[in-house]
Amino acid sequence: MDNIAGTKSSLVWAVNIAVVVLVLLWTIPTFGLLVSSFRDRDQIATTGWWSSLFPHEASLRFRIGDAETQRQEGEVFVIDGSVFEAGGTVSAFGTSNRDPAAHEPGEVVDFGDGISGTVNEDGSYRVTSPVAFEGRSPRLFVTSVTPPRFTLENYDRVLFAQGLGRAFLNTMTVTIPATVIPILVAAFAAYALAWMEFPGRSLLIASVVGLLVVPLQLALIPLLQLHNAIGIGKDYLGIWLAHSAFGLPLAIYLLRNYMVGLPREIIESARVDGATDFQIFLKIILPLSFPALASFAIFQFLWTWNDLLIATVFLGNTQDQLVMTGVLRELLGSRGGDWEILAASAFVSISVPLVVFFAMQKYLVRGLLAGSVK
Structure with a gap:
């Protein structure tokens, strides 16, 4: 049942x-x-x-100051300071990596050669010597408990990074035309493949489906060579056309499937009333296909906004043409070890796509289900 x-x-x-x-x-x-x-x-x-x-426990190893930071107090030379930059609690300390928690906070420890010192619970330390410190100062091993710390400094570094404002405008300059152009071209192509009879239509549909599985990396170098040959390399026109070319197969496939599912009676009635194909497309098909158009617009906008590869290949890395993903990549440095910058950059970069997505999400599912039900 x-x-x-x-x-x-x-x-x-x-x-x-x-x-x-x-x-x-x-x-x-x-x-x-x-x-x-x-x-x-x-x-x-x-x-x-x-x-x-x-709070979390961590082990710290450092050398106490240096000969330049020492000062003389009576007959002894003193180096003092703090093991913390933003606060914490010392639970134990030691002078050797074999036993880094050998001493309790506040306990005075003999370092040898008349040098003695202590580390307090708040992280402050004081080391004294009967003679001036020379060469390398003694080492300390500290077991600390630090409270959780949250900061807005990560976002401050990202939002006020040099060139980010210009990069934001560059990204918008790339993304908006690269989203609109394939939609306009694909809408005409999809209508022709869905409702116009002409030789080779099935072959064109099969070609569009085949292009969906072609990796864009295969076409980067040949397409860049073509752009350089016709004089649009490293320019906005070149990257607009590149993004449009890579997005057209999906756009045509998605819109064609949606248009095929529209009621045939409406189109036939319009033709009986004398409407041309262009009038049918403009006044009937486009308004009814808005869910599919919005669905593809979301995909294309997100892909173009977050792109780095195509922007690097077709636009370049000059400060006047650098996009947001390029600026955020430079903030990470050559080794990419600034994880806090990476996390903050991720949410800065997705802020605009999130606005676009939530503004058009109601059309997303309707567009994805295009053509599934007659």
């Missing part, structure tokens, strides 16, 4: 569990990235985001 229309499947619980699992697989890492974007750099390097609300 489970296969009868209108009855509820016994496996609906499995579907619900699968959906919940998929949502968690996407949401949990994103939430972790959001938490990390507000965390201190040192804590990101030592603990995971899931422990961000709790």
Whole structure:
């Protein structure tokens, strides 16, 4: 009886569990990235985001000051300071890596050669010597407990980075035309493939489907050589055409499937009334196809906004043409070890796409289901 229309499947619980699992697989890492974007750099390097609300224990190793920071007090020379930059609590310390927690905070320790010192619970230390410090100063090993620290400095570095404002305008200059152009071209092509009879139509449809699986990396160098040959290399026109070319197969396929599912009676009635193909396309097909157009616009906008590869190849890396992803890449440095900058940059870069997505999300599912039901 489970296969009868209108009855509820016994496996609906499995579907619900699968959906919940998929949502968690996407949401949990994103939430972790959001938490990390507000965390201190040192804590990101030592603990995971899931422990961000709790104090954590860490082992620190450092050399106390140097000969230039010493001062003389009576008959002894003193080097003092603090092991913390932003606060914490010392639970133990030592003078050797063999036993880094040998002493309690406040205990005076003999370093040898008349040198003695101590580390207090608040992280302050004081080391004294009967003679002036020369060469390398003594080492300290500290076991500390630091409270959770959150900061806006990561976003401050990203939002006020040099050239980011210009890069934002460059990204908008690239993204908006690269989204509009393929939609305009694909709409005409999709209508022709859906409702106009001409020789070779099936072959063209098969070619469009085949182009969907072609990796864009295969066409980068030949297309760049073509752009350079005709004089549009390293220019906005070149990258507009490149993004449009790479997005057209999906756009044509998506819009054609949607238009094929539109009621044939409406189009035939318009033709009986004397409407031309252009009038049918402009006054009937386009308004009815808005969900599919909006669905592709979301995909194309997100892809173009977050692109770095095509922008690097077809636009270049000059300060006047650098896009946001290029500026954020430079903030990470050559080794990419600034995880706090990476996390903050991720949320800065997705701010505009999120606005676009939530503004047009109601059309997304309707567009994706294009052509599935007659």
